[in-house]
Amino acid sequence: MCGIFCLLSLSPSRLELDKSVHEHLRRRGPNFSRDLEVRAARYRCLFSAHVLHMRGLLTPQPLEDAAGNVLEWNGEIFGGLPVGPEENDTAVLSRRLSSCGGPSEVLAVLSAIRGPWAFIYYQKAGGYLWFGRDFFGRRSLLWKGDGETLTLTSVAARGVASDQTPAWREVPAAGVYRIDLDAAAEAGRVTLEVYPWLGQGNPLQSSCAGTVLESVPSGCEALLSPSGLVLPAPVCPLNTSLPGPSKETEAHPNAEDLEPQQLLAAASKPDEVKRLIGVLSEAVRRRVQSRPFASDASPAARSRASVAVLFSGGVDSMILAALADLHAPTRQPIDLLNVAFELQKPKTRKGPARKAGKAEKEQKEPPEGETVPPGPFDVPDRITGRAGLQELRRLNGEREWNLVEIDVAQEELQRTRGERISQLVHPLETVLDDSIGCAVWFAARGEGGVVVGGDGERRPFTSSAKVVLTGIGADEQLAGYSRHRVRFKTSGHEGLIQEVAMELGRISSRNLGRDDRVIGDHGKEARFPYLDEDVVSYLNSLPVWDKADLALPRGVGEKLLLRLAARQLGLGQSAVLPKRAMQFGSRIAKMEEKKEKASDKCTRLSTG
Incomplete structure (x- = not known):
C-alpha cells in the first residue's frame, strides 16, 4: 500500500x-x-510516492524503468497476473506495462488484475499519463485542476474552495483515464480520455460519462475514448431473476413462535453455504498470507499479530475472524479491534417527549435481552465484542485472540477530528462520513487495552498488525441494511434487487475511498474480503432470495446466507445478532446529542 501523488503542469512554472x-x-x-520530476518540452510532471512495504522485496516508488516509464502503484495483485512469493507486485506490474504498446495492451493488463488498486503511470513513448481505480474503487484517488494543471493524490488536505482554489473530488471508479500530454500542451488544456468499465449488462456501472462529467476537475474536459475500447468487468452480472408468485408472497406464519436459532436451522441451503464459505475463505487466505518477504523472524516478531479485524462481534466480523484463524500462522495472535465512544449522560428534555419511529428504534435500541450497560464504554458493540471473543476462544482455544478495547472520550474525539480525521474524510462531508470516518480511524489505530488473567485486569495494548480486515460489502450484497427491508416491504423482490444493485454500484463513492484514506493514515492497509472478485461473482450469480429472506425477522432474514455460513463454521449467538450500524453500535452517533440526519452536511468536519 502506498501514498501516491502526481502534479501535471502544462506551463513552465515551478512544481x-x-x-x-x-x-x-x-x-x-x-x-x-x-520524489521524481519528469520534464518535457511542453509539460512537466512531479511524482511523489510513499511506500508501505507489504509483500515481496521492498520496491522503491516512483518506479522508473529503463525506458523512462514511471509507475506509482497503490494496490495488491491477488490474482490475474502471476506474482511469485518472493516478488513485489509493483515490480511485476511495471515489467508488464513496459512491454505494452497501444492502449488495448495497457487495458488488457489492468483488467486482468484481481485485487484493489489505484495507479498513476507515465508512458514515455507517446507521452501519455494513465491513472484510475479498480472496478469497486477500493483504493482512494482524488483529483483537482484548473485546465493547465491536474493534481492526483491518494489523500489531500482540506481547504476552503473558491474561484481561485479548485475543490478536491474523488476520481470516479468508472474506468481508466489517459491524457495525451503533447496534445494537452498544444491545446493549453487537460483533456481526459476515459476507457470505461464494461458492466456486461450489469447495473453496477451505469452512465459512465455522466458519472465522470459530474466530478471532472474545473477547466478540464472528459471524453469517452473514440476508439470504443473498454475494460471488461471483473465480476459476473447481477442475477436479476424474479421468483414465482408463490415465492413472492411466501410468509412464515410460525416465525413469531420460534427462536432465531430455530429459524436459522430450518432455512437450510447446504450447497450455497458450502460454496460461499469456499470462496470467502480463499479471499481471506489471499489477504492474510500476503506479507513482506524475509521479514523479522525473531520470537518477538512471531508473537505480534500481523492481521487485525475491525470487530464488533457481529456476523460479518465474526466470520472474518474465524476464517483468518484458518490461514494465519498458528502461533501468531489475531487482533480484534473493538471501538467504543464514551456514553453521555442523558440530558433532561423539556416539553413532551418525541415518540421514536420503528426504524429509529431498530437502529438505536440494544438487541433484545441486553440491559443498559453500567460503564461509560460498555456500548452495544463492546458487549457483543466480548461475547464474540468467547465464541472464538471456544472455536480455537489455542489461538491467542487479542480483543483490543479502544475507548474514545469526547475531548479526544473532538481534538483528533479537527487535527487529522476531517482532513482524511475530505472531500466527503456528511454526518455519516464523520461518524464512520472517526470510528474507523480510532479502531484502525489500535491503541487501547486487552484483558489479561481471570481477574479482568486490563493492560495497555497497541496493535502491531499492518493488515486490517473489514467487513464492508457484506450488507450491500446480502441485504443487510434496514432500507433493504423497507424496499422489500414496499416493492417486493424487484425493488430489493434494485436496491442491492444501487448499493454495490455506489460503494466506491460512499465508503471505500474514505475508509482507505482513514485506515491508511496509520501506515496500515485495509483489505476487503467481501469485495473479492470471486466472492462478488458468486453472490451476483445467486437469486436474491437465496441471499436474504426479509419475510423472516431481524437477526435471521437479512444476510441469511451469511448467517447460515456462520452456523456451519461453528459460530453461535453471533450468527443471529441483528444488524447494528457501526455509528450506533459504537455510540459515536450519540456523542454530539444533536438532531441530525446521516445525509446532512456535517459542520464538525469543517470547523474541527
Whole structure:
C-alpha cells in the first residue's frame, strides 16, 4: 500500500508539493519515500510516492524503468497476473506495462488484475499519463485542476474552495483515464480520455460519462475514448431473476413462535453455504498470507499479530475472524479491534417527549435481552465484542485472540477530528462520513487495552498488525441494511434487487475511498474480503432470495446466507445478532446529542 501523488503542469512554472498533503502521504507509506520530476518540452510532471512495504522485496516508488516509464502503484495483485512469493507486485506490474504498446495492451493488463488498486503511470513513448481505480474503487484517488494543471493524490488536505482554489473530488471508479500530454500542451488544456468499465449488462456501472462529467476537475474536459475500447468487468452480472408468485408472497406464519436459532436451522441451503464459505475463505487466505518477504523472524516478531479485524462481534466480523484463524500462522495472535465512544449522560428534555419511529428504534435500541450497560464504554458493540471473543476462544482455544478495547472520550474525539480525521474524510462531508470516518480511524489505530488473567485486569495494548480486515460489502450484497427491508416491504423482490444493485454500484463513492484514506493514515492497509472478485461473482450469480429472506425477522432474514455460513463454521449467538450500524453500535452517533440526519452536511468536519 502506498501514498501516491502526481502534479501535471502544462506551463513552465515551478512544481511544488503542498507540505500538508506530503505529510498525509508520508503517514500512509512509512517505509520509503521519493520524489521524481519528469520534464518535457511542453509539460512537466512531479511524482511523489510513499511506500508501505507489504509483500515481496521492498520496491522503491516512483518506479522508473529503463525506458523512462514511471509507475506509482497503490494496490495488491491477488490474482490475474502471476506474482511469485518472493516478488513485489509493483515490480511485476511495471515489467508488464513496459512491454505494452497501444492502449488495448495497457487495458488488457489492468483488467486482468484481481485485487484493489489505484495507479498513476507515465508512458514515455507517446507521452501519455494513465491513472484510475479498480472496478469497486477500493483504493482512494482524488483529483483537482484548473485546465493547465491536474493534481492526483491518494489523500489531500482540506481547504476552503473558491474561484481561485479548485475543490478536491474523488476520481470516479468508472474506468481508466489517459491524457495525451503533447496534445494537452498544444491545446493549453487537460483533456481526459476515459476507457470505461464494461458492466456486461450489469447495473453496477451505469452512465459512465455522466458519472465522470459530474466530478471532472474545473477547466478540464472528459471524453469517452473514440476508439470504443473498454475494460471488461471483473465480476459476473447481477442475477436479476424474479421468483414465482408463490415465492413472492411466501410468509412464515410460525416465525413469531420460534427462536432465531430455530429459524436459522430450518432455512437450510447446504450447497450455497458450502460454496460461499469456499470462496470467502480463499479471499481471506489471499489477504492474510500476503506479507513482506524475509521479514523479522525473531520470537518477538512471531508473537505480534500481523492481521487485525475491525470487530464488533457481529456476523460479518465474526466470520472474518474465524476464517483468518484458518490461514494465519498458528502461533501468531489475531487482533480484534473493538471501538467504543464514551456514553453521555442523558440530558433532561423539556416539553413532551418525541415518540421514536420503528426504524429509529431498530437502529438505536440494544438487541433484545441486553440491559443498559453500567460503564461509560460498555456500548452495544463492546458487549457483543466480548461475547464474540468467547465464541472464538471456544472455536480455537489455542489461538491467542487479542480483543483490543479502544475507548474514545469526547475531548479526544473532538481534538483528533479537527487535527487529522476531517482532513482524511475530505472531500466527503456528511454526518455519516464523520461518524464512520472517526470510528474507523480510532479502531484502525489500535491503541487501547486487552484483558489479561481471570481477574479482568486490563493492560495497555497497541496493535502491531499492518493488515486490517473489514467487513464492508457484506450488507450491500446480502441485504443487510434496514432500507433493504423497507424496499422489500414496499416493492417486493424487484425493488430489493434494485436496491442491492444501487448499493454495490455506489460503494466506491460512499465508503471505500474514505475508509482507505482513514485506515491508511496509520501506515496500515485495509483489505476487503467481501469485495473479492470471486466472492462478488458468486453472490451476483445467486437469486436474491437465496441471499436474504426479509419475510423472516431481524437477526435471521437479512444476510441469511451469511448467517447460515456462520452456523456451519461453528459460530453461535453471533450468527443471529441483528444488524447494528457501526455509528450506533459504537455510540459515536450519540456523542454530539444533536438532531441530525446521516445525509446532512456535517459542520464538525469543517470547523474541527
